Amino acid sequence: MLKNAWKPLSLILILYTIWAGMIWETPRLPILNETIRNLYFHVPMWFGMIIILLVACIYSIMYLNTKNIKYDIYSNQMTNVGILFGILGLVTGMIWAKYTWGEMWSGDAKQKGSAWGLFIYFVYLILRYSVSDPTDRAKFSSVYNILAYLALVPLLFIFPRMQDSLHPGNGGNPGFNSYDLDSRMRMIFYPAVIGWTLLGVWLATLRARLDLVREK
Amino acid sequence: MTINLLKSKSKQFYFIFVLLKKEFALDNKKKQNWSVALLYLFGSIFTIYLLVGQNKNNLSIPLWNSILWVILFFSAMQILANTFSKEPKNRDFYYSQITNAESIIFAKLIYNFIQVSILFVAGYFIFAFMLGNQVQNLPLFILSLVLGSASYVSTLTLVSAIAYKANSNNGIMAILGLPIVLPTTLEISQLSKNAIDGLDISVSYDEISIICSLIAISISLAFLLFPFLWKD
Numbered sequence: 098m099l100k101n102a103w104k105p106l107s108l109i110l111i112l113y114t115i116w117a118g119m120i121w122e123t124p125r126l127p128i129l130n131e132t133i134r135n136l137y138f139h140v141p142m143w144f145g146m147i148i149i150l151l152v153a154c155i156y157s158i159m160y161l162n163t164k165n166i167k168y169d170i171y172s173n174q175m176t177n178v179g180i181l182f183g184i185l186g187l188v189t190g191m192i193w194a195k196y197t198w199g200e201m202w203s204g205d206a207k208q209k210g211s212a213w214g215l216f217i218y219f220v221y222l223i224l225r226y227s228v229s230d231p232t233d234r235a236k237f238s239s240v241y242n243i244l245a246y247l248a249l250v251p252l253l254f255i256f257p258r259m260q261d262s263l264h265p266g267n268g269g270n271p272g273f274n275s276y277d278l279d280s281r282m283r284m285i286f287y288p289a290v291i292g293w294t295l296l297g298v299w300l301a302t303l304r305a306r307l308d309l310v311r312e313k
Numbered sequence: 314m315t316i317n318l319l320k321s322k323s324k325q326f327y328f329i330f331v332l333l334k335k336e337f338a339l340d341n342k343k344k345q346n347w348s349v350a351l352l353y354l355f356g357s358i359f360t361i362y363l364l365v366g367q368n369k370n371n372l373s374i375p376l377w378n379s380i381l382w383v384i385l386f387f388s389a390m391q392i393l394a395n396t397f398s399k400e401p402k403n404r405d406f407y408y409s410q411i412t413n414a415e416s417i418i419f420a421k422l423i424y425n426f427i428q429v430s431i432l433f434v435a436g437y438f439i440f441a442f443m444l445g446n447q448v449q450n451l452p453l454f455i456l457s458l459v460l461g462s463a464s465y466v467s468t469l470t471l472v473s474a475i476a477y478k479a480n481s482n483n484g485i486m487a488i489l490g491l492p493i494v495l496p497t498t499l500e501i502s503q504l505s506k507n508a509i510d511g512l513d514i515s516v517s518y519d520e521i522s523i524i525c526s527l528i529a530i531s532i533s534l535a536f537l538l539f540p541f542l543w544k545d
Contacts, residue, residue: 161541217492224489228479237475240538244471244493247530251496 104299110292114141117285124282128197135193136282141289142186143211147253149297150179150218154246157239167309169235172242174305176221178297183215198263207264210252217245217252328412332420339399340428346399347428350392354436357384362443374509377447382461382502385436386494387487389429389462393469394486396421397477405543414540421470422535429462449511456514457505460524464497467531474542500524 118137126133153175160168190208191201202208224241228234257264340346361380365371372380408417437458441448448454469490476486504520 161538213492213495220488220492224475224479224485227485233478236541237479240471240475240542241489243538244468244534247534248493248496251527256496256499 103295107292107295107299110288111296114285114289114292118289121281121285132193132196133282135189137285137289139186139189139193140286141293142182142189143253144290145294145297146179146182146186148294149175149182149301150246150249152298153179154243157242160235160239166231166235166312169239170308170312171301171305172239173225174301174308175298176218176242177304178301180215180218180222182293182297183211183218187211187215203263205264206257206260206262207253210257214249214252217248221245325413325416328416329420329423332412332416333424336420336424343399346392346395350388350432351435353391354384354388354432355439357387358436358439358443365444372444372447374447375506377444378502378506378509381437381440382498382505384440385433385458385461386465386498388432388436389465390469390487390490392428392432393425393466393473393490394476396425396470396473409544414543415536417543418470418474418535418539422466422532425466425470426463429466430459433458433462448509450508450514453512453514453517454505454508456521457501457508460504460521460528461497461501464501464524464528464531465494467528467535468494468497471531471535471539471542474539478542497524497527500527 114137118134123131123133153172156168156172156175159165160172187208190211194203194205194208195201198205221238221241225234225238228237361384434455437454469486472490472493473486476489479485500520500523504517504524507517507520
């Protein structure tokens with residue numbers, strides 16, 4: 098029973114963060130105003146994506162070491178969920194940018210980097226479609242997945258910091274840590290990160306188990 | 314024990330040397346590989362020359378730089394896509410019998426690096442001859458060409474191995490390689506932009522160190538991952 102307790106826990110945490118994120122008081126800041134609540138919905142997507150794609154990368158390494166097809170299926174489904182989170186993160190970020198930067202897409206370094214990072218993972222999907230033999234597909238996509246993760250990290254975290262960017266935490270702008278002086282926002286933000294990540298893992302394991310059944 | 318180890322080490326170096334010699338012999342025998350890449354380079358530069366004209370003011374410096382790098386990237390792709398598919402059919406098994414995967418990838422990396430850096434320098438001179446030279450710091454620009462070829466080769470050799478093993482058509486190579494080399498392309502074009510503007514090399518130490526670390530990462534990845542691809 099307790100082994101599966103994290104599954105309902107993820108739902109409880111997400112419902113709590115949606116309720117508290119909409120209702121609870123936030124710091125009153127110029128320009129940001131109420132859009133600061135996007136912290137509870139946009140940032141957990143990227144945190145969840147990075148964690149889940151890291152898990153997918155580790156599964157790929159485990160596949161190459163053991164040649165057990167199970168790890169490849171898990172790696173593939175983790176990557177699918179990571180791509181979903183990335184798209185959601187990009188969309189929520191664009192909605193936020195509409196109200197703070199004035200335009201949905203202003204060609205910011207962070208926007209360009211994350212769009213290109215997603216493109217790398219779309220190519221991963223194309224590679225998987227183009228190979229039909231399951232063992233070969235597992236081998237090539239595992240190698241490519243490791244390459245993709247190592248290309249994604251500089252695109253998201255190194256290049257936006259070196260160029261001019263309006264994104265909080267980049268280009269000399271303060272990150273969210275300086276906004277929540279009374280750490281009230283952290284009470285919602287960290288549960289949101291944990292909740293969304295657990296939900297993503299749940300989704301991925303469900304689909305991977307379905308694939309494993311199909312394989313037999 | 315130590316003698317055996319030394320023996321095997323020197324044997325490995327010997328194999329790398331033999332494999333390199335084989336690469337040169339192969340390209341000397343089948344000249345289409347080189348001539349296709351050179352003609353591709355010349356043809357695309359000539360097209361841009363016809364479209365834009367030789368007047369130096371027709372292209373702004375950022376545009377000059379980016380067109381040059383797009384052409385160089387795709388001509389490198391043209392030559393690197395054949396890294397493994399140019400081998401005679403069914404040689405893979407023979408190579409895996411006489412040597413190990415690390416020697417093969419090492420020889421391929423060195424040979425591709427020589428090939429692509431010659432191609433890049435030639436491409437720059439053709440481009441400058443046809444569209445006007447805008448480079449003020451030539452040594453730094455040549456350095457950026459060499460670093461660019463090293464970073465493209467270190468990433469795309471592994472990608473071409475994936476494309477060769479996946480299926481032997483070259484279309485998938487471009488789509489696999491393009492997104493992976495974007496981080497290096499951004500840094501390289503920044504470095505060559507500095508060289509075009511005639512800035513001193515001390516301004517570009519940041520870019521050079523980042524490019525070198527990216528090259529180191531991708532070479533070590535090629536060594537780690539290629540054996541998994543090579544053996545069936």
